[in-house]
Amino acid sequence: MNLAQEAVETVSDSSRIVTIVLFVLMIAATLGVTVWASRNTSSATDFHSGGRGFSPLQNGLAIGSDYMSAASFLGIAGMISLFGYDGFLYSIGFLVAWLVALLLVAELLRNSGRYTMGDVLSYRMQQRPVRTAASVSTLVVSIFYLLAQMVGAGALIALLLGIQPGETFLGMDAATAKIVGIVVVGLLMTTYVTFGGMKGTTWVQIIKAVILMAGAALLTLLTLSLYGFNLGALMGDAAAASGQEGFLEPGLRYGVEVAGDPLQTMWNKLDLISLGMALVLGTAGLPHILIRFYTVPDSQSARKSVNWGIGLIGTFYLMTLVLGFGAAAIVGGEAIRAQDGAGNTAAPQLAQAVGESIGGGMAGAVLLALIASAAFAAILSTVAGLVIASSSSIAHDFYNSVLRRGKATGTEEVRVARIAALGVGTIAVVLAVFAQGLNVAFLVALAFAIAASANLPTLLLSLFWKRFNTSGALWGIYGGLISAVGLVAFSPVVSGRETSLIPGADFAWFPLPNPALVSVPISILCAVIGTLMSKERDFDKFAMLQVRALTGAGAEKAAKH
Amino acid sequence: MATDRPTKDPTPPPGGDGDGEETISREAYVAMHSDPRFVELKKRLYSFVFPMSIAFMAWYLLYVLMSAFGRGFMGTVLFGNVNVALVFGILQFVSTFGIAVLYTNYARRKLDAEAVELRDELHHGAANQEGGR
Numbered sequence: 001m002n003l004a005q006e007a008v009e010t011v012s013d014s015s016r017i018v019t020i021v022l023f024v025l026m027i028a029a030t031l032g033v034t035v036w037a038s039r040n041t042s043s044a045t046d047f048h049s050g051g052r053g054f055s056p057l058q059n060g061l062a063i064g065s066d067y068m069s070a071a072s073f074l075g076i077a078g079m080i081s082l083f084g085y086d087g088f089l090y091s092i093g094f095l096v097a098w099l100v101a102l103l104l105v106a107e108l109l110r111n112s113g114r115y116t117m118g119d120v121l122s123y124r125m126q127q128r129p130v131r132t133a134a135s136v137s138t139l140v141v142s143i144f145y146l147l148a149q150m151v152g153a154g155a156l157i158a159l160l161l162g163i164q165p166g167e168t169f170l171g172m173d174a175a176t177a178k179i180v181g182i183v184v185v186g187l188l189m190t191t192y193v194t195f196g197g198m199k200g201t202t203w204v205q206i207i208k209a210v211i212l213m214a215g216a217a218l219l220t221l222l223t224l225s226l227y228g229f230n231l232g233a234l235m236g237d238a239a240a241a242s243g244q245e246g247f248l249e250p251g252l253r254y255g256v257e258v259a260g261d262p263l264q265t266m267w268n269k270l271d272l273i274s275l276g277m278a279l280v281l282g283t284a285g286l287p288h289i290l291i292r293f294y295t296v297p298d299s300q301s302a303r304k305s306v307n308w309g310i311g312l313i314g315t316f317y318l319m320t321l322v323l324g325f326g327a328a329a330i331v332g333g334e335a336i337r338a339q340d341g342a343g344n345t346a347a348p349q350l351a352q353a354v355g356e357s358i359g360g361g362m363a364g365a366v367l368l369a370l371i372a373s374a375a376f377a378a379i380l381s382t383v384a385g386l387v388i389a390s391s392s393s394i395a396h397d398f399y400n401s402v403l404r405r406g407k408a409t410g411t412e413e414v415r416v417a418r419i420a421a422l423g424v425g426t427i428a429v430v431l432a433v434f435a436q437g438l439n440v441a442f443l444v445a446l447a448f449a450i451a452a453s454a455n456l457p458t459l460l461l462s463l464f465w466k467r468f469n470t471s472g473a474l475w476g477i478y479g480g481l482i483s484a485v486g487l488v489a490f491s492p493v494v495s496g497r498e499t500s501l502i503p504g505a506d507f508a509w510f511p512l513p514n515p516a517l518v519s520v521p522i523s524i525l526c527a528v529i530g531t532l533m534s535k536e537r538d539f540d541k542f543a544m545l546q547v548r549a550l551t552g553a554g555a556e557k558a559a560k561h
Numbered sequence: 562m563a564t565d566r567p568t569k570d571p572t573p574p575p576g577g578d579g580d581g582e583e584t585i586s587r588e589a590y591v592a593m594h595s596d597p598r599f600v601e602l603k604k605r606l607y608s609f610v611f612p613m614s615i616a617f618m619a620w621y622l623l624y625v626l627m628s629a630f631g632r633g634f635m636g637t638v639l640f641g642n643v644n645v646a647l648v649f650g651i652l653q654f655v656s657t658f659g660i661a662v663l664y665t666n667y668a669r670r671k672l673d674a675e676a677v678e679l680r681d682e683l684h685h686g687a688a689n690q691e692g693g694r
Contacts, residue, residue, distance in 0.1 A: 232641040250628035269629040276625040543594035553683040
């Protein structure tokens with residue numbers, strides 16, 4: 001009998017109590033911050049951009065927080081624990097992507113925009129059609145990402161509280177606990193955003209980043225200490241315990257080689273490249289990441305905050321490497337799969353096993369509770385970031401610019417944003433309850449693919465291509481959006497396989513689960529064709545945008561309180 | 562070319578609550594765009610960010626391609642349990658951190674002061690015009 005497995009099966013009441021106490025403490029702390037922030041949020045700049053007064057370190061922590069979602073913390077650790085090297089490969093795409101944001105987007109966006117991605121996209125263009133398109137694509141990307149987090153949240157809360165199928169806790173079975181988890185997360189994120197705006201959300205994210213980094217660092221050190229700080233020995237044990245050939249090499253999860261089927265092998269490898277493309281190009285097109293650059297006073301601070309973000313995220317993924325291999329070596333793939341097929345509970349399980357082998361049962365319970373709380377915080381802060389990105393875009397791009405033709409006051413815009421946050425929260429909860437069966441990794445990859453196809457090419461062309469115009473922007477956004485979503489609809493993700501959403505049917509003529517390899521070029525092509533088909537050009541506006549973006553002239557300043 | 566038309570823009574960008582923005586005229590921006598100092602600033606920015614973006618994309622693409630098609634090479638054991646794949650992966654972290662540091666130093670030395678100078682000139686010009694009215 002595996003010691004770790006035994007430990008998992010007896011998720012003790014003491015651990016549950018510690019977990020729940022920490023959950024409640026964290027909820028109380030974040031709600032306290034929200035109440036404080038709501039007293040300091042009156043203007044539109046406060047609500048959408050937190051008054052632009054955050055320091056680079058604070059914003060860097062919040063950037064890391066937006067990014068290190070539960071899906072990426074628990075998901076990557078789990079993937080490494082079950083598939084070895086390929087989980088690490090996934091995290092590298094997530095990190096390298098930040099160079100696009102640093103070199104090409106962050107500073108220019110901070111200088112030339114105001115509250116949303118639509119501000120920069122529409123600057124040179126006809127406001128109403130382009131802002132409508134920007135708002136649509138912001139909502140689509142954010143809803144998919146939000147769904148991924150909420151579906152994951154439901155399952156995780158059930159698991160983190162240690163509710164096994166067939167068991168009950170406070171009268172809830174696992175299925176009920178999942179729904180309760182989704183509703184609780186939905187209520188909290190809506191509360192943070194509606195009352196606290198960007199200021200409240202950012203502080204919630206800063207708190208989460210500190211908890212998550214501290215928790216992960218502690219667990220990493222303890223895990224390494226069991227191996228005398230010899231990473232090589234840990235990896236050797238992980239590979240041996242996994243019992244899989246090539247555990248320390250690429251190929252167990254992505255680009256799988258199917259014996260006797262060279263065509264499928266080729267599709268699998270192309271899919272790996274497509275995934276890499278989506279990860280690298282998607283990040284700088286995620287609306288909730290882009291609006292973070294507006295929360296600092298100027299473009300130099302935006303640059304510094306991205307640097308902090310890169311440092312934190314990079315360190316975090318290196319720790320995840322240790323946690324993933326640690327879970328494979330100490331907990332073992334069998335025990336992880338028994339708890340959750342996708343490996344999402346590998347990190348919490350590792351925490352318990354490491355705690356127990358160092359300080360006995362109580363230490364295991366406390367460490368498990370600590371990591372579970374860090375994961376819970378990770379869920380809450382990422383979803384809050386997504387809700388504020390959506391509600392800002394609805395209020396600023398759609399309500400003010402499209403419906404009111406830019407005549408709404410700041411107060412009206414904030415009121416609409418608060419209502420929009422309620423609406424987005426409600427829709428996300430309802431969709432997540434019905435979408436519980438969806439694969440979380442698929443939803444995340446889809447959000448990245450849409451962001452890489454619909455948002456990033458248009459954003460870059462807008463900043464750097466003189467000839468680009470309204471028609472080009474619309475073609476680029478809608479072309480990328482439709483091709484990414486359309487290709488997924490006809491991919492093996494939706495039909496044709498046993499693991500598909502609709503396993504009974506087969507209309508999958510597109511062989512790659514990840515569409516980016518095709519949809520990104522389609523989007524760029526559409527943007528170029530759309531541009532050339534229209535006679536519209538306004539070089540003066542381009543000159544204005546470039547001078548503003550590069551020098552910071554006329555840039556929004558921090559609010560004075 | 563005669564049929565080119567400028568962007569119809571019946572909607573001014575949203576005003577929001579207004580942070581007391583200086584009103585820099587369209588003409589001042591357009592004039593600045595062809596100012597030799599701005600052209601130089603743009604050249605300096607572009608000459609760093611575009612080649613560097615192409616370089617790190619190519620470097621990352623090489624890594625992904627090797628992970629997909631160069632399995633034999635990636636699996637080569639260097640010492641102990643450390644293989645080429647792990648070292649290649651860690652090098653992606655190192656290059657990402659390195660490029661961030663390089664860019665930050667470059668921007669501090671070659672871009673920031675120049676950008677601030679041009680920005681202040683535009684704001685100053687706008688303030689003078691206001692005063693003259």
